[in-house]
Amino acid sequence: MPTIDLWAVDGYISTPDGKSIYIWGFTDKAGGSAQLPGPTIIIKRQDPPARTMVTVNLTNSLPEPVSILFPGQSEVRVNGNPVQPQYQNGSLISLTNHCLPGETITYTFYAENSGTFLYESGTNPHKQVPMGLYGAIIVRPQDYMPDHTGYKTAYGTGTGTEFDREYLLVVGEIDPDLHQAVELGKPYDTRVYKPRYWTMNGRCANDTMLPDNVDHLPNQPHGAMIMLEPGEKVLIRYAGAGVENHPLHPHGNHTRLVGMDGRLLQNRTLSNTTDLSYKRFTVLTGAGQTYDQIYTWTGLGFEPVTNQIPTVIPNLRNMAIGHTGMTMWSGSPYLGVKGELPSGMVSYNEVGEYHFMLHSHAEPEITNWGAFPGGLMTMIAVYPNGTLERHHGMLPVESHGL
Amino acid sequence: MITRIRRSATDGWVNTPDGRTHYIFGFGDISGVPENELVNYRARAELMAPPLLLKAGNEYIVTLTSLGTPTRPDLDDPHTIHYHGFPNQIAFYDGVPEASVAVPVGRDLEYYYKPLDPGTYMYHCHHEPVEHIQMGMVGPLVVYPHDYDSSDPAYKTAYGYGTGTEYHREYYVFLNELDCSIHNLVATVQEPDWTEYRPTYWLINGRAYPDTIDTPGGSRLQSQPWPALIKANAGERVLLRFVNLGFQQHAMELLGAVLKVVGIDGMRPLGQNGEDLSYNKNIIYIAPGQSYDAIFTAPEAPDMYPLTLPFYNRNLIKNNSGGVEPGGMVTEVQIYAPGSLPHQTEPNQA
Ligand SMILES: [Cu+2]
Ligand SMILES: [Cu+2]
Numbered sequence: 112m113p114t115i116d117l118w119a120v121d122g123y124i125s126t127p128d129g130k131s132i133y134i135w136g137f138t139d140k141a142g143g144s145a146q147l148p149g150p151t152i153i154i155k156r157q158d159p160p161a162r163t164m165v166t167v168n169l170t171n172s173l174p175e176p177v178s179i180l181f182p183g184q185s186e187v188r189v190n191g192n193p194v195q196p197q198y199q200n201g202s203l204i205s206l207t208n209h210c211l212p213g214e215t216i217t218y219t220f221y222a223e224n225s226g227t228f229l230y231e232s233g234t235n236p237h238k239q240v241p242m243g244l245y246g247a248i249i250v251r252p253q254d255y256m257p258d259h260t261g262y263k264t265a266y267g268t269g270t271g272t273e274f275d276r277e278y279l280l281v282v283g284e285i286d287p288d289l290h291q292a293v294e295l296g297k298p299y300d301t302r303v304y305k306p307r308y309w310t311m312n313g314r315c316a317n318d319t320m321l322p323d324n325v326d327h328l329p330n331q332p333h334g335a336m337i338m339l340e341p342g343e344k345v346l347i348r349y350a351g352a353g354v355e356n357h358p359l360h361p362h363g364n365h366t367r368l369v370g371m372d373g374r375l376l377q378n379r380t381l382s383n384t385t386d387l388s389y390k391r392f393t394v395l396t397g398a399g400q401t402y403d404q405i406y407t408w409t410g411l412g413f414e415p416v417t418n419q420i421p422t423v424i425p426n427l428r429n430m431a432i433g434h435t436g437m438t439m440w441s442g443s444p445y446l447g448v449k450g451e452l453p454s455g456m457v458s459y460n461e462v463g464e465y466h467f468m469l470h471s472h473a474e475p476e477i478t479n480w481g482a483f484p485g486g487l488m489t490m491i492a493v494y495p496n497g498t499l500e501r502h503h504g505m506l507p508v509e510s511h512g513l
Numbered sequence: 514m515i516t517r518i519r520r521s522a523t524d525g526w527v528n529t530p531d532g533r534t535h536y537i538f539g540f541g542d543i544s545g546v547p548e549n550e551l552v553n554y555r556a557r558a559e560l561m562a563p564p565l566l567l568k569a570g571n572e573y574i575v576t577l578t579s580l581g582t583p584t585r586p587d588l589d590d591p592h593t594i595h596y597h598g599f600p601n602q603i604a605f606y607d608g609v610p611e612a613s614v615a616v617p618v619g620r621d622l623e624y625y626y627k628p629l630d631p632g633t634y635m636y637h638c639h640h641e642p643v644e645h646i647q648m649g650m651v652g653p654l655v656v657y658p659h660d661y662d663s664s665d666p667a668y669k670t671a672y673g674y675g676t677g678t679e680y681h682r683e684y685y686v687f688l689n690e691l692d693c694s695i696h697n698l699v700a701t702v703q704e705p706d707w708t709e710y711r712p713t714y715w716l717i718n719g720r721a722y723p724d725t726i727d728t729p730g731g732s733r734l735q736s737q738p739w740p741a742l743i744k745a746n747a748g749e750r751v752l753l754r755f756v757n758l759g760f761q762q763h764a765m766e767l768l769g770a771v772l773k774v775v776g777i778d779g780m781r782p783l784g785q786n787g788e789d790l791s792y793n794k795n796i797i798y799i800a801p802g803q804s805y806d807a808i809f810t811a812p813e814a815p816d817m818y819p820l821t822l823p824f825y826n827r828n829l830i831k832n833n834s835g836g837v838e839p840g841g842m843v844t845e846v847q848i849y850a851p852g853s854l855p856h857q858t859e860p861n862q863a
Contacts, residue, residue: 271785305708356762356800358762358800358802358803360597360802362607363601363602363607364600364601364602384786386784386785386786386788387788388784388785389777389780389784389790390777390778390780391777391780391803392598392778392779392802392803393778393800393801393802393803395762395800395803408601409601410601410603411601411603411627420605420625421572421574421625422574422623422624422625423623425614425620425621425623427614429617430614430616430617430620431610431614431615431616431640432610432614432615433610433611434610434611434641438611438612439611440611440612440613440614444603444604444605446603465603465612466604466612467602468609468611471801472800472801472803473760473761473801474642474643474646474707474801475643475707475708475710475760477643478707478708480706481705481706481707481708482707483641483643483644483707484611
């Protein structure tokens with residue numbers, strides 16, 4: 112049975128415009144700093160009739176009570192009893208059983224549904240969740256076998272949710288005034304909540320496009336680049352950890368929404384299956400909501416010899432290339448071809464891959480405190496066949512062992 | 514055969530019912546304009562941008578020509594066309610300056626499209642998109658099904674013969690907001706803080722009520738050529754093409770007829786086995802960057818023609834034009850006795 116030890120601690124994150132922001136968050140390393148988002152918990156369900164009990168030990172190193180909610184999970188318990196909201200002198204102080212500073216509390220739940228979920232603080236959540244006390248849970252179906260065709264799925268074989276690579280995007284907002292008030296121990300009035308930064312996996316663009324585990328972002332270990340080859344099925348898991356809704360729009364293609372809030376978009380009876388999945392080009396990711404979707408890109412097959420680009424390729428001296436001295440472009444319209452770029456232009460293009468933006472269409476959210484580019488933006492990179500290393504978009508079967 | 518279309522990128526001014534004018538960037542239609550006459554199209558941006566009307570299976574080259582911004586001669590921002598929602602786009606035609614090329618002042622770029630999927634899409638500039646979208650470089654893009662035939666009722670459809678999307682008339686419900694202080698900052702060469710975005714006008718097809726129902730428009734609305742008045746004969750099926758290129762979610766409510774949602778983001782709502790997931794609504798909630806296709810049947814009302822159905826934003830604070838109510842996202846559906854209005858051959862034709 113998976114057991115996860117978490118600590119609620121503080122720490123700092125950085126933004127691309129050079130700010131350092133105080134956060135509260137979770138870590139799964141004793142003595143570690145807060146991580147944004149909290150460590151991703153990945154669980155594989157047992158074969159029935161066995162049930163998959165998950166144990167989470169939370170140790171509170173913050174100066175006030177902290178707890179964890181497990182929305183969408185079954186039979187969440189503390190000490191064998193169902194979790195309950197907590198009251199003091201008749202008023203609500205926590206949505207679930209909490210632990211005091213310096214103490215440890217043990218939650219258990221059964222992972223009965225595959226899909227994408229959140230875990231987040233239930234104590235002063237209006238403050239603690241935006242401060243960073245949130246993370247994602249991925250539950251894999253019991254027949255999940257990443258090396259077997261048809262068994263690498265989000266919801267089980269036969270559910271139409273096969274994928275080749277998977278990426279998790281946890282989105283959130285940051286109002287620096289809240290973070291500063293908490294750091295200085297000052298009051299904060301939730302009514303003035305006004306995000307100035309928006310995060311994908313704890314990072315603001317363009318840091319979203321950096322790889323995992325870069326040195327200068329020790330508490331924001333996860334990048335948000337989506338990489339695939341043509342024709343591959345990519346499972347993109349959105350988790351809305353902020354308090355606002357965000358319309359996320361991938362360029363390049365629609366996504367097919369196959370799961371919502373950790374439930375397969377399918378109605379099944381003994382005799383009948385009604386598929387409720389549908390395609391979208393902009394998905395409004397609600398507060399607390401999760402979406403599982405399949406993205407593929409097959410392109411129109413332009414290549415330099417037999418199916419050339421049907422327009423005149425302009426003289427690049429007459430074009431504007433890149434933005435602020437950098438570009439993700441290869442210099443060629445063809446996949447897998449690199450062309451000449453103006454001297455002095457920094458290109459991050461590796462092998463002639465295509466880059467498609469994925470971003471919030473509530474466009475003030477793609478700024479860092481009002482300055483574009485930033486915030487809820489990343490790229491989907493389509494690599495020429497055979498050039499993308501296998502490890503990209505490979506999350507482990509389980510994160511915290513049995 | 515390739516159809517050629519040409520769009521200018523330039524600046525201009527729009528008008529709101531309180532008599533104020535607001536500086537915009539935008540697109541204009543310069544298809545077929547001789548090179549030596551292009552200069553006459555500077556400063557003539559339109560809001561909403563001239564629709565791009567395409568047909569599935571056909572080929573198009575859309576040339577974008579940047580004519581510059583006479584009110585901001587200092588501005589050297591390039592522009593692009595981003596065909597928002599095009600399935601399986603290649604980066605070169607996707608209009609993202611960070612991932613392909615953009616068009617500087619005085620230059621052109623040809624975008625090639627062979628759309629295969631009918632539906633309601635949108636186009637906008639993607640250079641510094643927060644600024645260029647809010648400044649007005651936004652318009653609808655419609656892909657008609659390959660078998661579309663406006664003269665044959667079975668083939669005048671949103672998604673093709675036999676898809677249950679037949680209609681008699683179609684109208685744009687193109688939504689965005691305008692923050693007048695930001696437009697003023699841009700006009701006076703200052704940098705806005707986009708996290709302070711706070712709209713003062715809510716627009717349908719580029720206009721605020723009562724300009725939405727002002728069909729002739731006149732010279733005051735010459736940069737906003739699209740009324741949002743919806744007209745139909747009783748019993749006809751009316752297709753509304755909703756697009757949101759604002760930064761807020763909207764809630765458009767129609768009183769007196771039911772909206773059947775037959776398209777979302779340019780796709781029929783169909784499950785993986787072809788399940789029909791269409792549904793009926795009174796209010797269409799639409800987030801930034803989304804599109805909806807909804808069809809209603811104009812109700813009969815003998816002795817009452819023309820019958821008026823209110824159509825407005827149920828986020829009622831958006832029924833406001835710079836502090837005056839009713840204003841903003843409010844318009845009307847007018848229903849006439851059967852046979853009164855002639856056959857409609859183009860969207861929004863009254
Ligand atoms: Cu975009
Ligand atoms: Cu867009």
